Amino acid sequence: MIVTTDQLFRVAYGRFAVGAYNINNMEQTVGLFKGNIQSDAPFILQISRGARKYAGARMLEAMIRAAEERFPEAIYAVHLDHGDEETCYDSIDSGFYSSVMIDASDKPFDENVAITRRVVERAHAKGVSVEAELGKLGGVEEDIAVDESNAFLTDPDEAVKFVEQSGCDSLAVAIGTSHGAYKFSGSQGLHFDRIKAIQDRLPNFPLVMHGSSSVPQEEVKRINNAGGKLDPSAKGVDVNEFVKAIPLGVTKVNIDTDGRLVWTRVHREFFRDQPEEFDFRKPGTIYIDAYADFIAHKNEKLCSAGQLPVVREELSL
Ligand code: G3H
Ligand code: 13P
Numbered sequence: 537m538i539v540t541t542d543q544l545f546r547v548a549y550g551r552f553a554v555g556a557y558n559i560n561n562m563e564q565t566v567g568l569f570k571g572n573i574q575s576d577a578p579f580i581l582q583i584s585r586g587a588r589k590y591a592g593a594r595m596l597e598a599m600i601r602a603a604e605e606r607f608p609e610a611i612y613a614v615h616l617d618h619g620d621e622e623t624c625y626d627s628i629d630s631g632f633y634s635s636v637m638i639d640a641s642d643k644p645f646d647e648n649v650a651i652t653r654r655v656v657e658r659a660h661a662k663g664v665s666v667e668a669e670l671g672k673l674g675g676v677e678e679d680i681a682v683d684e685s686n687a688f689l690t691d692p693d694e695a696v697k698f699v700e701q702s703g704c705d706s707l708a709v710a711i712g713t714s715h716g717a718y719k720f721s722g723s724q725g726l727h728f729d730r731i732k733a734i735q736d737r738l739p740n741f742p743l744v745m746h747g748s749s750s751v752p753q754e755e756v757k758r759i760n761n762a763g764g765k766l767d768p769s770a771k772g773v774d775v776n777e778f779v780k781a782i783p784l785g786v787t788k789v790n791i792d793t794d795g796r797l798v799w800t801r802v803h804r805e806f807f808r809d810q811p812e813e814f815d816f817r818k819p820g821t822i823y824i825d826a827y828a829d830f831i832a833h834k835n836e837k838l839c840s841a842g843q844l845p846v847v848r849e850e851l852s853l
């Protein structure tokens with residue numbers, strides 16, 4: 537059942553983080569539903585502009601509706617990931633999305649506010665909620681001085697002004713993560729002091745952590761052993777840090793890259809070990825189960841595993 541993102545956030549805030557997973561194709565969609573049912577977890581299914589371009593918005597919608605028929609116990613929200621204004625309006629008007637993200641974080645503060653405000657007005661009129669972004673997600677390197685790297689993090693006072701002026705419902709904050717496989721070097725990690733400072737000024741307001749893949753070294757090693765050429769120093773967020781971020785208001789955790797690594801590992805190993813094969817349904821089937829197990833594992837770390845009965849009860853579903 538599709539619920540609103542706000543409903544999920546209300547149940548989750550301070551208790552667990554809702555995993556927000558990107559989908560692009562049938563195998564990912566089925567694996568995602570399967571993994572969430574396997575772990576009894578609510579989830580956010582998110583669709584990027586790249587996914588809409590690759591598979592088509594209508595194709596994605598049809599796949600999701602078909603997956604729901606197969607997994608009727610699922611409770612989830614549908615979210616547009618990193619939208620521009622035009623894609624936000626298209627998603628809002630489609631009536632299919634629970635929430636949209638307007639990402640104008642590359643614009644100056646006032647422009648970001650103005651764009652977000654316009655999207656909020658259109659979205660709220662249709663019961664859709666809005667995630668916005670403030671700050672710059674970027675690779676935080678060890679050789680950059682702390683002051684310099686902190687300059688990219690979300691400013692807590694600006695966050696308050698931004699939320700008040702834009703009317704957004706949740707905020708993606710820059711707290712040390714970045715997108716993709718190459719995030720940190722050495723001992724860099726999440727800036728908990730910054731998350732706490734934002735929460736102190738915005739109590740009970742859902743914060744969103746982008747770039748939350750952990751890029752497991754074992755996964756990178758297996759991909760490279762099967763012919764891949766990923767940088768072996770690739771490193772992401774320590775999954776054991778999620779539990780510390782939850783009481784600080786991090787309510788949505790975005791994970792995409794790790795799922796791509798699962799796909800790459802399964803397919804590279806399959807064709808390395810069975811070079812005579814060309815039936816893609818065989819590795820596809822292995823991938824669906826591997827992706828489901830991956831989702832279930834992440835949900836354990838996000839503390840969303842086992843929360844479906846709580847969600848059902850609190851939302852009277
Ligand atoms: O943050 C971006 C997501 O990982 C989606 O990536 O735009 O390549 O689909 P994409
Ligand atoms: P990763 O690249 O760390 O998976 O982040 C995904 C994300 O933030 C999607 O919005």
Ligand code: ZN
Nearest residue numbers: 715746747790
């Ligand atoms: Zn993101």
